[in-house]
Amino acid sequence: MATRTGEQRHRVVVIGSGFGGLFGTKALRRSDVDVTMVAKTTHHLFQPLLYQVATGILSEGEIAPPTREVLAKQKNATVLLGDVTGIDLEARTVTSHVLGRQLETPYDSLIVAAGAGQSYFGNDQFSEFAPGMKSIDDALELRGRIFGAFELAEVMAARGQDVDHLLTFVVVGAGPTGVEMAGQIAELAHKTLKRDFRAINTRKARVILVDAAPQVLPPFGAKLGAWTQKKLAGIGVEVQLGAMVVAVDERGLEVQDKDGTRRRIEAVTKVWAAGVQASPLGKTLAEQTGAALDRAGRISVNPDLTLPGHPEVFVVGDMVSLDNLPGVAQVAIQGARYAAREIDGRLRGKAPQAGFKYFDKGSMATISRFSAVATVGKLRLSGFIAWLMWLAVHLFYITGFKNQVTALLHWAVTFIGNDRSERTATEQQIFARAALKRLKGGAAELVSAPSPVRSREELEAQALEESRLTDAGARGRSEA
Numbered sequence: 518m519a520t521r522t523g524e525q526r527h528r529v530v531v532i533g534s535g536f537g538g539l540f541g542t543k544a545l546r547r548s549d550v551d552v553t554m555v556a557k558t559t560h561h562l563f564q565p566l567l568y569q570v571a572t573g574i575l576s577e578g579e580i581a582p583p584t585r586e587v588l589a590k591q592k593n594a595t596v597l598l599g600d601v602t603g604i605d606l607e608a609r610t611v612t613s614h615v616l617g618r619q620l621e622t623p624y625d626s627l628i629v630a631a632g633a634g635q636s637y638f639g640n641d642q643f644s645e646f647a648p649g650m651k652s653i654d655d656a657l658e659l660r661g662r663i664f665g666a667f668e669l670a671e672v673m674a675a676r677g678q679d680v681d682h683l684l685t686f687v688v689v690g691a692g693p694t695g696v697e698m699a700g701q702i703a704e705l706a707h708k709t710l711k712r713d714f715r716a717i718n719t720r721k722a723r724v725i726l727v728d729a730a731p732q733v734l735p736p737f738g739a740k741l742g743a744w745t746q747k748k749l750a751g752i753g754v755e756v757q758l759g760a761m762v763v764a765v766d767e768r769g770l771e772v773q774d775k776d777g778t779r780r781r782i783e784a785v786t787k788v789w790a791a792g793v794q795a796s797p798l799g800k801t802l803a804e805q806t807g808a809a810l811d812r813a814g815r816i817s818v819n820p821d822l823t824l825p826g827h828p829e830v831f832v833v834g835d836m837v838s839l840d841n842l843p844g845v846a847q848v849a850i851q852g853a854r855y856a857a858r859e860i861d862g863r864l865r866g867k868a869p870q871a872g873f874k875y876f877d878k879g880s881m882a883t884i885s886r887f888s889a890v891a892t893v894g895k896l897r898l899s900g901f902i903a904w905l906m907w908l909a910v911h912l913f914y915i916t917g918f919k920n921q922v923t924a925l926l927h928w929a930v931t932f933i934g935n936d937r938s939e940r941t942a943t944e945q946q947i948f949a950r951a952a953l954k955r956l957k958g959g960a961a962e963l964v965s966a967p968s969p970v971r972s973r974e975e976l977e978a979q980a981l982e983e984s985r986l987t988d989a990g991a992r993g994r995s996e997a
């Protein structure tokens with residue numbers, strides 16, 4: 518695979534700094550290529566621990582190290598902040614924007630790893646009142662809302678007002694994220710905060726886990742699902758299954774039970790942990806190649822993860838629809854490494870690899886402290902052993918030694934002492950996103966317009982002209 522210019526090194530552009538983007542970039546560290554990673558955040562994000570940021574166990578920095586720092590020693594990698602808005606497969610360029618500035622980045626090979634966002638199943642209006650769990654913004658907003666609800670309840674209870682709606686927390690979606698989130702809110706309310714308030718009894722807080730499915734943790738099988746449900750009940754989580762959310766507003770939500778009955782739950786704090794929708798970049802690629810998109814917006818790719826008719830473009834991770842691959846971190850990591858090997862192999866003249874095969878290393882979810890469920894191959898584990906496995910795996914995959922050390926300390930505070938180290942919440946956390954949404958151009962409206970971007974040739978010509986005029990001016994004076 519020759520470079521287009523013939524002179525410069527082969528240019529690989531990677532879109533996204535999540536599991537696919539970061540691991541793909543790292544896998545190219547010894548290759549004879551220049552890698553440019555374009556991502557809309559400056560950090561890599563360890564999404565599986567977002568619920569711990571939302572519930573005050575970990576700080577955001579521990580699960581979101583700066584990508585630039587992670588890649589500092591990788592000399593062939595450059596990191597660019599930018600929201601990718603276009604990919605031109607013909608021109609082989611990626612268009613990105615940051616605060617009103619537009620950038621075109623050319624590539625010889627492209628790895629698209631833009632992941633997935635939250636899906637509200639066509640009811641995007643729910644998002645205002647029930648934030649999802651996909652980003653640091655989401656987690657911090659939820660932290661603000663959860664701790665804020667207790668604060669407001671204290672104020673109102675002291676004035677003799679009803680606070681049931683403030684002390685009811687609803688988590689929608691009984692997959693791993695929903696189970697972990699509900700379990701942590703319950704432990705927070707019933708253990709961590711129980712001595713901190715005077716007018717309210719936080720142990721009376723209700724935590725409700727709602728799902729339209731008939732069991733919790735469907736991918737873990739019926740037995741572990743039932744075990745988890747019992748454990749959740751034991752720590753004070755009310756599990757309501759076969760209940761579909763049909764309306765959400767500021768003060769609560771409406772659910773429809775299997776028999777068609779609609780009922781209302783008064784709850785100011787709602788967490789949406791159900792449904793994903795692949796990055797809209799999948800649609801851009803589908804329109805240019807004719808590749809199919811599934812209902813979750815994932816794009817069909819060839820068995821080697823390339824786009825039909827574009828062997829230079831790989832799509833990996835949550836954006837991909839291939840062989841029913843699950844939306845998990847290992848699919849993204851292994852897919853990105855596969856793509857990196859293929860790019861490197863082509864440059865070295867090696868034969869193509871066989872199609873991508875995912876190696877399933879297992880799944881796990883925590884329920885409460887010292888209690889988790891895990892599946893590894895045919896093995897089904899629950900309780901303390903599964904929790905120890907969860908601890909070891911997550912510690913191993915947290916990026917950066919310093920984050921591993923501080924996460925371990927924070928876990929000791931929470932799991933041994935029932936306490937939380939990261940309870941800080943500000944008004945901005947809760948309201949800033951809603952305020953930004955009201956601006957038509959988003960954050961770009963808050964900064965001055967960028968000066969027009971000029972080409973290097975133009976800038977060099979200007980510099981030459983300025984130095985000529987300066988020289989002429991100086992000579993003119995001395996000659997006078």
Ligand SMILES: Cc1cc2nc3c(=O)[nH]c(=O)nc-3n(C[C@H](O)[C@H](O)[C@H](O)COP(=O)(O)OP(=O)(O)OC[C@H]3O[C@@H](n4cnc5c(N)ncnc54)[C@H](O)[C@@H]3O)c2cc1C
Nearest residue numbers: 533534535536537557565601631632834835844845846849
């Ligand atoms: C709350 C939660 C808990 C989870 N728990 C687990 C778990 O326990 N185990 C497990 O295996 N998996 C878990 N997952 C799933 C796992 O995190 C994903 O499968 C994995 O992150 C997918 O990797 P990816 O690279 O495809 O996407 P991501 O890791 O989501 O990365 C996408 C990247 O693309 C960037 N991006 C997106 N759009 C653009 C754009 N237009 N321009 C520029 N950059 C863009 C994003 O900023 C991000 O850097 C969890 C997910 C969530 C949300």
